[in-house]
Amino acid sequence: MKLVTGAEMKEVDRYSIEEIGISGLVLMENAGKEVAQAIIEFLGDLKDKQVIILAGKGNNGGDGFVISRLLIEHGIGVKTILLGKKEDTSEDAKVNLEILDKLGIEVQEIISKEETLALKGTLDKADLIVDALLGTGIKGELRGLYPKLITLVNNSPTSVIAVDIPSGVEADTGRVADIAIEAQETITFALPKIGTILYPGADFVGDLKVVDIGIPQMVIDKQDFKIDLITSELVNKLLPIRAADSHKGSYGKLLLVAGSTGMTGAATLATQASLRIGAGLVTLGTPRSLNPILENKLTEAMTYPLGESKEGVLSRESVIEIKRLLNDRDVLAIGPGLTANDEISYILNHLLEKTDKPMVVDADGLNVISDLNILKGRGAPTILTPHPGELSRLINKSIEIIRDNPIEVAKNFARDYNVTLVLKGARTIIATPQGQIYINHTGNSGLATGGSGDVLTGLISGLLVQGIDEVSATIIGVYLHGLAADLAAEDLTEYSLLPSDIIDYLPQSLKAVRSDK
Template sequence: MKPLLSPREMAAADEATIASGTPGFVLMERAGRAVARATVTLAGRRYGARVAIVCGKGNNGGDGFVAARVLHREGVAVRCLLLAEESEYEGDAAAHLRAMSRAGVKPRPFETHSLSYHDVVVDAIFGTGFRGRAEGRPAKAIEAINSNGARVLAVDIPSGVAGDTGAVEGPAVRANVTVAIAAQKLGTVLHPGAGRAGRVEVVDIGIELGDASLHLPEPSDIGAMLPARSVDAHKRSTGSVLVLAGSDGMSGAALLTSRGAARMGAGYVTLVSTSYVDHAKKSLIPEAVSRIVADHSELGPEVLAEFDDDFDRADAVALGPGLGTGPRQQALVETALEAIDVPLVLDADGLNVLAEDAAALRKRTSPTVLTPHPGEMATLLKLSSKDVQADRVGVARRAASDLGCVVVLKGAGTIVAGPEGPAVVNPTGGPELATAGTGDVLTGVVGALLAEGLDPVSAAIAGVFVHGLAGGVAGVSAGGRGTVAWDVAEALPAAVGELYE
């Protein structure tokens, strides 16, 4: 997996590399040269290309000075525009500013009209430590870059995007390409910052990264997680999932969860639900085995004893979608947490009924995966949805640690965090998943992977990744609009195939 760095981790890596003997001046030279190469590629030519580089007064500006010097030497018509007085630059940035001037590139103050008639504008205004709202001259420069019409290359992170959360509180650069120094930064994978970064290209400049606390999975990582199936595999050996979901009026959630498990490869799916759900299941998922609760429109704790043989044969249980949130469902979930001794994935109403007793999750002795959306996460932790979205990584980690579970915090840039170890930001998925029921499909997908024997962290990471790919496959088939959750479930086999292309 590729490392993802927070601003604090990047600063620590910088300091460690400098302490081990590589001067900061040299690192800045390497970074600037990488920016220059990427700029030429984006411009599509070297001779005759016109490039404007807008430099803030920090180290990002220093990278810009190196890029300007290198581009000038290679025949590019380059203009270096300053957002501070020359006397305000310090350290390595000041040294590279002097080197650029000696090489024949004379810096000039930024003016809005300075960006006219350029092929590429390089954003070297703010670095990854930026938080808050851009004001004054930097804000005007950002707005001018966005309205100019030239292609835009951002150094490390688009200016105006918070490096640790991806938050955008004011004007922020919209880049075509972001050149990430040493590793991709968290703010370019979390939204809305991710939407400003364009294509992210990571360049190695010799910084010693150490162990990152965040990772970005790639298709090869996910493909390696999925177990190969032997020629003598049978329906029980490929995983048995029991789905405990649905109620009268909420049959779709139970069916989508079951379909997600089946299409992800579970060899045996048992649906425990109400008779209302069973009527729909027979025509839509004939391969799933039904266990019907008679004389009830909703599920309660008695199902655990009534169908104990089915629970005994299950390799994993998916609990919660469409369940309802009344006293009987609360009793069911609380009892299930203690009685079910196989891996469990808990979603939707299964989470909502635990709002007053989330600590009950810590009593589980078998692996548990929670798959909340931001609203469910807020309810579970007694936060506001705004608080959750403001620090998605931190909230997911806190929940995983406090509750002793693997947490899948859904949304754009889904977070997977375990009680220990690095967290993961999922890179797949898009607006195709913004439709009712796709979360239920994901519950079934994760359940299938748990049943197949994956550890809970791997099941969550792989499940979210493949689910996101399936959304893309389904979106293409639907022409970009009109994708529904059932389409996503049906696209799962094709999505798995993409892992090995």
Template sequence: MSGAALCGAGNNCGDGIAAARLLFLKGLKVRAFLVGDYEKLTPDALEETRRLSECGVELERFDPADESQRAWVLGCDVVIDALFGVGLSRPIGAGTPFAAAVDWMNESRAAVVAADIASGVSADTGAVLGRAVRADRTVTFTLPKIGQAVGEGAALSGNVEVRDIGIPADLVRGLVCRAQTVERDFARAALPPRRADGHKGTFGKVLIVGGAVGYTGAPYLTAAAAVRTGCGLVSLGVPETIWPVEAAKCVSAMPFPLPDKHGRLSPKAKEEILERAAGCDAVALGPGLGRGDGVTELVLDLLQKIQQPMVLDADGINALGDI
């Protein structure tokens, strides 16, 4: 097996060179390429370069015109992306050696492993800065990055593994957490315990209002999500025209028909919606509702008169923009 490490001259460089050495010690044939200036290497990167050299592997200067280098990167089994880290803030310019290195990695048949973050992905937003590496796996350090969970970065990061690199725990705890991923343990801690003698009336009643001809999936998925997250009794109000579709899909939620006009909810549906909402703990309004034909009027009227906590979603939000 063979591997390659493409290293920038920043803080990630030493990580890439160290990874190349470890791959060599595992028995792989390895080449390491420096994309940038040797003079800008950090002391840590210089030390890793020395240790790699002691293994008989020299750090090579990256040359976009060198076909032997390109053939190695495209044909090896694993590639380490250590071009840029989380500090990247400006786009990777076209026609630069860095752009060529990104393109080679994306063209390679190898498994691409990014050090800390896929090069070219904004750690803060997940946006692509010019161009970005498409990693199969990202080994990120200390904490996950927001850009690995949102935007294009979520798809470009591959499988993300968080690894401890020795940052003091007190320092990590002192950081301001800007986001929280919703995972099983988080959800379990956030949801109240369920009584052993509870029933569907114990765990809350939810009313969902939405749907239109051509938009039957959104209200169904909303109802299914409400059931999956523990709502005791889920009612789904949809236009009469699509009620048979929802009734056939829903097993745990209870769909019911509402007056419609041309396949969308009619203002005449207001009174029944208000009556049903009064008997519920929360209301979701808008999934697949469609636009026009009195929908905006209905949404505004319901917003003013429903007293229960409400989630306004999708076309419910669009209705406000149509005012």
């Protein structure tokens, strides 16, 4: 499903209005009708209900005026409040204001602090507040009376339905400059705005409903939107059907290089995840002294003892054995639990530069890349899976910059260094070298445990080794990882969720995707 910025949505609206000839008023009427319908469903019994419409001066407020009229037609008690003066409203909003005026429907103008604060009782007593204050047209910090009014709404016990996007949430980024309306439901028009999916915005949205307002599909198809929300349908489409006459050679040979003293768990989790997602043959290369432990822990994988330094960490010389093993393998995944030191740095940079097998680099592998330019020249796909802290070290920018502009930062990095980047977070963002972005919304706070990332590395490399292209492998891996965590949390709670549970619930997540058509 495509996600859009405010500007992209404006262009879709403009094209429909100016090039196709569907007037803005028609779109506004359709938008209002859809929200009115959602409100009627929300209220259930309409008798003696009182709804407060809070409208801004722009077209979001215009939607609010349409909603007022339609709810009154249904016999619902409505009070319409405009934050500002009627004369300052946008063109289409003004048309709808005039309609209300001719119908004798009162609209109260609020222009002072005192008038704003006096709304408290009205807001608290109502059955529902409709937030039609600010939509995709919001710019910068909230000005004027908005912060005060939004605080009153958030402090009131009354439920809120937001029109298009909760007021205060920035459509392009999900940033919340000051405060924003906390909605129980958000009815968004035509396409979800990025800000309703990314955090912190996503926290304010409640249940998100996307409704059709009569924008022709042809107008949407004409646009070159660069951002997709990963859906179950997309994953189902990308996940190949396994052939009945296949054998273990059909699903590739994976070499995982992972583990050091104290971190055999990372190696175990990555290996087991790669097997559980269907890799054909998996070999775990690990420091020699850890090999007996891992042989014991892993039944289905082969293990290979690699040269180590005294501390139970891979030695520089082990790179020769890794390269030899790789001759007969299709994909290399490297990083989980390796430890970050000069020897690991030497190994990783050497492999990035001198091997032409697809590589998945995670965790300590990411911490020791010495020259990002090596990535540019690689002859095979490279997937990097950093969290914001690891990416911050890689690009020498603060975590705050990454958190505030995750899409921009991920997009630039993937393009500049020719990698598929998986920027992990509450909404993991995948950026491709071609500039496409995929956002994942599965997963929960139970994933915030050491080891979850190792499972993801195993899943992505286990998919890649089966011959699935690198972008599809990351999309499928990231989505299933989150979905398995969601299904596990239903039984185990987010508190008790362990990374190994993600592996255990992977079959259920695969089944859910396959049946969810």
